[in-house]
Amino acid sequence: MGSKRVTLAQVAELAGVSVMTASYTYNRPDRVSDQAKSKVLAAAAHLGYAGPDPSARSLRRGSTRTLGVVMGEHLSYAFEDPEAVSFLAGIADVCAERGYGMTILPITGAADDVPRITSAAVDGFIVWTTSDDDPVLAAVRATKRPAVIHGGPSVRDLALVTIDNRAAAHAVGALAFANAARPAIVSFPLSRARVSTTISGADIEDVLFPVTRERLEGYRQAAHEAGIAWHDVLIAVCARNDAAEAERVASALLTSTGPPDAIAAMSDQQAAGVVHAARSAGRAIPDDLAVTGWDDAAVAARLDLTTVAQSLREQGAACAHAALGEPTSQTASWSLVRRSSTRL
């Protein structure tokens, strides 16, 4: 007791063995005689030695046995988004199985994000959906460690795990916009600036979040096939993915002149907000207003929402495998869940 830091060398000395025997006691117990082992462990206990120093071990081994997860912008938002949380749980499953730690890298959106990435003691990175211009992407790539991006964007040298958002949006959009005259979309942000705004017929090419962009493209195609001009489609952009903001936005739309008769949202949380707004405005679903969600979360079943099912948990696990350098299929599956919130 007492001295601040106990080293393996001290343990070895007290045990009367070489440093290597002490080291083997912790790393290859089978290659050490029981006698030597117990001498080492006794000495360790006596000195209060808790095991090899993790940093020294990482340096020597060249591996930290930890995966880094970059959640984008304010980290606390990440924990508030249930789909993001499922994704984390999927990563956690794999880490737990492998005995790996999982380091959450706090991103603030400011310039100091880059050094944080660069100085993270991790073996690989998992990046949660971000925008094309996110400097974090270059920082991750520069580390030359295995890395995977969930959702997008696609970056050279980095793996990508995602569903086909465009195809899924096309499919669910077809249900949402069936027999609609004035469809609207409740959307995720278009850029990292995250401004809330309402526009019509968005210039999709300018959208910097690839997931949002691809979904808008799918919705555009669905609108087109339903005989609706894209510039007639109102897009309500929400700064954050939550029910409250979607409800406010949808209320405004529904009480405006020429209110929408179909709203496709980008998450079930948003769709739940839309449903509440519709109830408050006295609209019947789907007759007055068709609503679709995304993710097939618990709330979608509860509200009987037509939605796109995908497993963020499985995708999180797939990302973890990729970040560990294991081969993984890049393309995740999705399916359409047709319920009573749409006319079709």
Add this chain to the structure above:
Amino acid sequence: MGSKRVTLAQVAELAGVSVMTASYTYNRPDRVSDQAKSKVLAAAAHLGYAGPDPSARSLRRGSTRTLGVVMGEHLSYAFEDPEAVSFLAGIADVCAERGYGMTILPITGAADDVPRITSAAVDGFIVWTTSDDDPVLAAVRATKRPAVIHGGPSVRDLALVTIDNRAAAHAVGALAFANAARPAIVSFPLSRARVSTTISGADIEDVLFPVTRERLEGYRQAAHEAGIAWHDVLIAVCARNDAAEAERVASALLTSTGPPDAIAAMSDQQAAGVVHAARSAGRAIPDDLAVTGWDDAAVAARLDLTTVAQSLREQGAACAHAALGEPTSQTASWSLVRRSSTRL
């Protein structure tokens, strides 16, 4: 390009400066001339050097700039508990501010948890509520690094951040059990085994989760003061903290002979399950059944539940400060929120 690992020495050599000048370029840019700095950065760019190796740096500095969080049992459960998630967000706030990483240590409940703790490259530990007999506690203590336990148990040398659960349970129990003849409690697990069971007048001393134990003590006192014998109080122990299990359990209670007329739950999620069960059983709240929750989550306001308010987010932040070795008040605040789900 090409060579697997680029070192600072190589960068320095190419730049024609000493290793220290290269090191300072990254760590004390102000102490290096602009000229030298740009030579170093040019060389680094040329070689594809992304910055000092984190493990080597940690070893040399004696600090990892990362905090470890132990969430207890299956990590994925942690992410499913909204209060646990708030707690994590509070830690994340502080880590983001300080430029620290946050390593989530996956705990499986098996024997291999201990080496995971021991080999975590972190400067301090935060342990989410656990049981008196959790081996993780000794492992954390053995590292001799700053550590803090949230909720309990209290362990020598380790900080503790918690509210006074006993007092809070006493207070909310008084509202729950007012004018009740047959009160019941929907409880968190009593031990890490996490078995679901229903007992009456539990032997509180045997409960291994201190948070659960203290709340039961508070409820017992409240029952006593309401003139109810403890052995008449039914305790429905849930394996997990979620609405679904609480709803099942409450349904069973409400359809039994001599159903409860008051139920105190240990979380708002559980209370929400109880409310749903009451509705299904056609019971009026609070006249037929008084219900109380805990935490004052969003759902509590929505269901107009009497509950105990506490900020897990602030407590998470307080834990982070403690784990960083900063002084922190150990005792967090709580307050009673009286709404319409109780008779008083």
Add this chain to the structure above:
DNA sequence: CTGTTAGCGCTTTCAT
């Protein structure tokens, strides 16, 4: 402002 020296604590060779 820049450089030299020393070693953080450990484990990978390669012997014995």
Add this chain to the structure above:
DNA sequence: ATGAAAGCGCTAACAG
């Protein structure tokens, strides 16, 4: 089964 040597990549401490 055990040990000696070497060095992972970096930065604190001190010169100059």
